[in-house]
Amino acid sequence: MRSTTTAAPSAVAAIGAGYTVGLVSVGAPPALPTPAKAAAVDELTQTFASTVTHEGAAAARSDMAVIQTMSDQLQTQTAPALTGALEIDPEQFQGFMALSFPDVASGMAQRDDVLPRFRGRTSGIEQNVGSFQQASILPTAAAATTTSTWSFLLPGAALLWWVVPGWPPSRPERRRSPFREKEP
Secondary structure (H helix, E strand, O other), X not given: OOOOOEOOHHHHHHHHHHHHHHHHHHHHHHHOOHHHHHHHHHHHHHHHOOXXXXXXXXXXXXXXXXXXXXXXXXXXXXXXXXXXXXXXXXXXXXXXXXXXXXXXXXXXXXXXXXXXXXXXXXHHHHHHHHHHHHHHOOOOOOOOHHHHHHHHHHHHHHHHHHHHHHOOOEOXXXXXXXXXXXXX
8 A cells, every 4th residue: 555645855856767768768769760760771781781891992983983084085085076077066066965965965064063972972982981890890780770679668668667656656654663752
């Protein structure tokens, strides 16, 4: 049987904190779509696992060099040769390409914006090889990230199971000792 006397403030604070932590641990994962986000992290990790290696970074750098060479050749050799073969000036050539091959003309016009972005992505891969490999040696690396949800739900549920019977906090009445004087 519970007593109706109030508990010590520290007990109230401890039980209230336990109750709050339990509720947050149980409520946050579903409220913050943690399972969906964790699944997306797993998918990204699997997708980039072969790319973010020393071999993958070297292949990306090599591919970028080929793309840059092709782009330079298109700009400095192919386009001028086509302009000469068609016997038109560069502005007429751009107009011809825009009418006949709009996607190619658009790509050529965006070349100076696109290639630096790809060079940046390639550098990003090279710079993150070490970090990616460090993450793969964590003790939990073999477990799916989606299991992190359970790392919140289970302890939170256990905490609530333990704390809820103590709410509202109360303390038992003191038994009077027969050897003590009566309290006034």
